[in-house]
Amino acid sequence: MADGVLTPTAANRTPIPLERASTAQQVADSLRERLLRGEFAPGSRIPEEDIASDLQVSRNSVREGLQILVSEGLVHRSLHRGAVVSDLDPEELADVYQARRIIEIASLRAAFRSKGTWLTPVVAALEAMATAASAGDVPTLLDADRRFHEAIVAASGSQRIRRFYRNLQTEIRLTRTWHGDREPSPVFFARHKEVVEAIQAGDARQAERLLARIIDAGEARVRTSVQTVAARY
Numbered sequence: 553m554a555d556g557v558l559t560p561t562a563a564n565r566t567p568i569p570l571e572r573a574s575t576a577q578q579v580a581d582s583l584r585e586r587l588l589r590g591e592f593a594p595g596s597r598i599p600e601e602d603i604a605s606d607l608q609v610s611r612n613s614v615r616e617g618l619q620i621l622v623s624e625g626l627v628h629r630s631l632h633r634g635a636v637v638s639d640l641d642p643e644e645l646a647d648v649y650q651a652r653r654i655i656e657i658a659s660l661r662a663a664f665r666s667k668g669t670w671l672t673p674v675v676a677a678l679e680a681m682a683t684a685a686s687a688g689d690v691p692t693l694l695d696a697d698r699r700f701h702e703a704i705v706a707a708s709g710s711q712r713i714r715r716f717y718r719n720l721q722t723e724i725r726l727t728r729t730w731h732g733d734r735e736p737s738p739v740f741f742a743r744h745k746e747v748v749e750a751i752q753a754g755d756a757r758q759a760e761r762l763l764a765r766i767i768d769a770g771e772a773r774v775r776t777s778v779q780t781v782a783a784r785y
């Protein structure tokens with residue numbers, strides 16, 4: 553002990569498996585992208601043995617990677633089926649969107665109180681959306697949309713809020729892969745442009761209202777799709 557601080561000895565230090573943790577994270581990253589591409593349907597079992605073979609890693613690394621996705625809400629464990637792709641029910645869907653609504657609106661309010669250059673990445677994302685909408689490039693449009701909203705949340709100045717928000721967005725992206733029609737690209741872009749115009753005009757209340765409208769519309773489209781699918785069974 554030095555200066556009142558307990559110094560670990562060689563005997564009581566805990567080894568840190570850096571390479572193993574890195575492998576688990578790589579497995580999680582690979583599986584996350586496959587989930588978001590729609591390779592595994594909601595409610596379907598994720599075959600650990602096949603994933604291990606595809607990625608040429610151990611079953612244990614796959615389990616650890618899946619546990620990361622469990623913590624993100626993308627996967628859950630079933631007693632008899634193992635790892636299963638999450639499928640938000642209506643109550644969970646409402647909870648995720650409410651969390652998103654609170655975070656984005658609060659971040660926007662914080663942004664108006666700041667004097668930084670927080671609007672620059674928001675405008676850059678909007679410009680990318682305009683180009684993608686004109687070209688009919690939906691994947692690029694959706695990527696720009698993600699960056700648009702993440703830039704607003706970044707204006708909160710909190711790394712923890714940003715991490716939590718990214719997890720929320722990933723849950724939403726997984727659900728929207730299978731549920732929810734998209735608005736026509738020009739309409740989608742126009743809604744976001746209105747938010748930026750309100751911000752540039754210094755109208756915080758209007759900017760908040762328009763941002764909330766985007767979130768509400770997205771939730772409504774997903775909810776309608778989920779209810780339609782549920783009615784078939």
